[in-house]
Amino acid sequence: MPEERHVSFADAQRWLERRVAALARASVVIGITGPVGAGKSTLARALSTSVLSTDDYLPDYDRVAYHERDDPDRADLPLLATHLRELASGRGVRSPVWSFQTHRREGEKLIEPANIVVVEGLHALHAAVLPALDVRVYMDAPRDVRWRRWEEIESSGQRGWGVEVARAFFDEVAEPTYERVAPMYRAVADVVVLNH
Numbered sequence: 001m002p003e004e005r006h007v008s009f010a011d012a013q014r015w016l017e018r019r020v021a022a023l024a025r026a027s028v029v030i031g032i033t034g035p036v037g038a039g040k041s042t043l044a045r046a047l048s049t050s051v052l053s054t055d056d057y058l059p060d061y062d063r064v065a066y067h068e069r070d071d072p073d074r075a076d077l078p079l080l081a082t083h084l085r086e087l088a089s090g091r092g093v094r095s096p097v098w099s100f101q102t103h104r105r106e107g108e109k110l111i112e113p114a115n116i117v118v119v120e121g122l123h124a125l126h127a128a129v130l131p132a133l134d135v136r137v138y139m140d141a142p143r144d145v146r147w148r149r150w151e152e153i154e155s156s157g158q159r160g161w162g163v164e165v166a167r168a169f170f171d172e173v174a175e176p177t178y179e180r181v182a183p184m185y186r187a188v189a190d191v192v193v194l195n196h
Contacts, residue, residue, distance in 0.1 A: 009039060009195035012137075013046050019135055019190070020116055027088045029117045029132055031124040033185045034139030035178045036170060037146030039195040040120040043139065050114035052083060054121025056096045060104035069169075070122060070177040077128035080119065084132035087117045100159035122178055125185040138189035141196060143175070 007015045020028045030047065032040045044051045057076040064074050076096075083093040094108040119129065125136050147170060153159055154166040161169070186192065 005191045007191055007193055009043070009139075009193055012043055012191075012193040015191065016047060016135065016137070023134060025134070027090065027113060027115060027117060028134045029084050029088050029119065030135045030137060031129060031133040032118060032120040032137040032139060033122065033124040033189075034141070034193075034195075035143075035146060035182065036122070036174045037149040038139040038141045039149075039193075040124075040139055043137075043193065044118040044120035048114050048116040048118045050087060050111055050117045052080065052087075052095055052111060052117075052119045053098075054080065054119065054123045055100075056098045056105075058098050062104065067173055067176075070173050072123040072126045072128075072181065075123060077123060077126050081129050081132045083111070084117065084119055084129070087111065087113045088132070089113075100161065122174075123181070125188055126181070127184075130188060135191075136189045137191055137193055138186045139193045139195055141194075145196065 016030060032044055034040050041053070054075060054077070057080045058069070059074045061069050068074050083095060086093045090113045092110055092112045095111050096105045097107050097109050098104070099106040123129065125133070125138065130136070150166055150170060151163055154161055154163045159166075
């Protein structure tokens, strides 16, 4: 196995932009994974306006068992991979929109193609998605830092879960699910971004 390449969060955007330039393609698809609160969305938005989130491909929560809600086998990752291939080919897609308030899909949104297309989320480096990716990023941050970030989001009311519900989900579903798949995702990453 090759030695891991690490960059800091402060250097990640520059590193990725150089990598994209070196590929010299009309469109490059970057996958960014990492556990909850690692900074995936922040980095994705800094890189492109053409961003898909694996959250939008989650199942309606009322159709799956509580402990399976973040399981990649329950998400529509084949559809996500299809959307990434379409964007890389220069065609816009209608991505589902998953609501943190209702815990289900609530319509669609148009995602336009761009020179850099980013997919970010817990399962952005899943085997079903990997063939559609040109660059693979694993983000890492300490658990306590990640929880504080999520706690701030919940305290603001942005997602509507509330701190207690979010903390239970973090401890009982999000962390155990991600810990199970993290070694596979980290092993296929081109770079590990450290966001402490």
